[in-house]
Amino acid sequence: MPVTSLASCQTAPLIELERRLLAGQPQIEHWFRRQFAEHAPPFYGSVDLRNSGFKLAPVDMNLFPGGFNNLGRDAQPLAVQAVTHAVERACNDAKSILLIPENHTRNTFYLKNVAALARILSQAGFRVRIGSLLAEITAPTVFDLPDGDTLTLEPIERRGNRLVLADGFNPCLILLNNDLSAGAPALLRDLEQNVLPPLHAGWDVRRKTHHFAAYDSVANEFGELLSIDPWFVNPYFAACGGLDFHERQGEQVLADAVSDQLARIGAKYREHGISETPFVIVKADAGTYGMGVMTAKSPDDVVGLNRKQRNKMSVIKEGQQVSEVIVQEGVYTFETVADAVAEPVIYMIDRHVVGGFYRVHEGRGVDENLNAPGMHFTPMTFDAACLPDMTCGPECSTNRLYAYGVVARLALLAASRELEATDPAQG
Incomplete structure (x- = not known):
């Protein structure tokens, strides 16, 4: 399958970036090897990228990826190899794994992701x-999946400082596919077993601004490595707190933050001769599933929100109230699949890129969040395991995927440093 069409006349910066990536590939891979030797990567992660033709940047980093069922068949062998490395790093004599998913038992598409992840591990x-945190799961419970397969969830027991199942299943490793938005339950705390990702990777602790602060440093180092402006792979951002969308508290502070970011972006656009209109994405500083997100092209866009807009921005997953947001530089996505707006999502296990897909939305625009109801997914084809092809130009599909993989790994490295910096054991 070819890479998406890039519906933009402003592709020269991207092609130049891809050319630099190809020319510097040995240097880049050596740098990544050294960095991941110093900063252990998360067990897994997925990165939402945006490609405007003049910029290729991550806009979100998920440490509990929930779309393994959307990867193509060619991802399977890559994922199996990477899982082996990741598990050996955590527990070199591991024989068994307890996988703990989200509580979305009614979301059969999410359960397909759990089944796909369990298949890779197996x-x-x-x-x-597969153990469940749901109180109503009191015995092994079978769920039917849309493809005719089934998934069995089992109640978890805690014996001392270990999690086990009723029949004595006593795993070395606890793998979370639950982002802990409502907090880590006591059941998961102070265990002898390795818990991955660590509990402080959950959204009750983690903040997107912490991640992108770490990414700033990574992007600057990478820019020096390749002698490029790091802005081409790095979205500007600012934190804004003390908000209450229901009570319109902090509106002017938010408007000022939007104004400041638009001015910064506008200056970069002028510096590089970019004619598009700058915009920002305002989103909850914690959480996933595309909740609590809006686009702003003017400070006025965040002042005087109507009731529907305030309700949308005020609450995220698990009913958590939003008082902190990240005001992030908006990156256009000029990629399309069958004329619908698309963005690449890259999946990694340990430090390896294992696959990806395009998130496609026929009802959204190039400056909007695509992680919304109505989206669908088109698998990418990693025929060459995301390796570059030196026999073709920077714009060929294989090399475009390599560029995706490089930028995704920059975000993964930032997540590594982020988790180190926020590790309570290091405090």
Whole structure:
């Protein structure tokens, strides 16, 4: 499958970036090897990228990826190899893994993701059982999946400082596919077993502004490595707190933050001869699923929100109230699949890119959040395992995917440093 069409006349900066990536590939890969030796990568992660033709940048980093069922078949062998490395790093004699998913038992598409992840773990040679945090799961419970498959969730027991199942299943590793938006339950705390990702990776602790602060440093180092302006791979951002959308508290502070970011972006657009209109994305500083997100092209866009807009911005997953947001530089996506707006999502396990897909939305624009109801997914084809092809130009599909993989790994490295900086054990 070819890479998406890029519906933009402003592709020269991207092609130049891809040319630099190809020319510097040995240097880049050596740099990544050294960085990941110093900063252990998360067990897994997915990165939402945006490609405007003049900029290729991550806009979100998920440490509990929920779309393994959307990857193509060619991702399977890559994922199995990467899982083997990731598990060995955490527990070198592991034989079994307890996978703990979200509580979305009514979302059969999410359960397909759990089944796909369990299949990868099993094919890597581990015994895998799926434990639920739901109080109503009191016995092994079978769920039917849309493809005719089934998934069994089992109640978790805690014996001392270990999690086990009723029949004595006693795993070495606890793998979370639950982002802990409502907080980490006592059941998961102070365990002897390795818990990955660590509890402080959950959204009750984690903040997007912490991640992008770490990404700033990574992007600057990468810019020096390749002698490029790091802005081409890095979105500006600012934190804004003390908000109450229902009570319109902090509106002017938010408007000022939007104004400041638009001015910064506008200056960069003028510097590089970009004619598009700058915009920002205002989104909750914690959380996923595209909740609490809006686009602003003017400070006035965040003042005097109507009731529907305030309700949308005030609450995210698990009913958590939003008082802190990230005001992030908006990156246009000029990629399309069958004339619908699309953005690449890259999946990684350990430090390896294992696959990806395009998030496609026929009802959204190039400056809007695509992680919304109505989206669908088109798998990418990683025929060459996301390796560059030196026999073709920077704009060929294989090399475009390599560029995606490089920028995604920059975000992964930032997540590594972010988790180190926020590790309570290091405090």
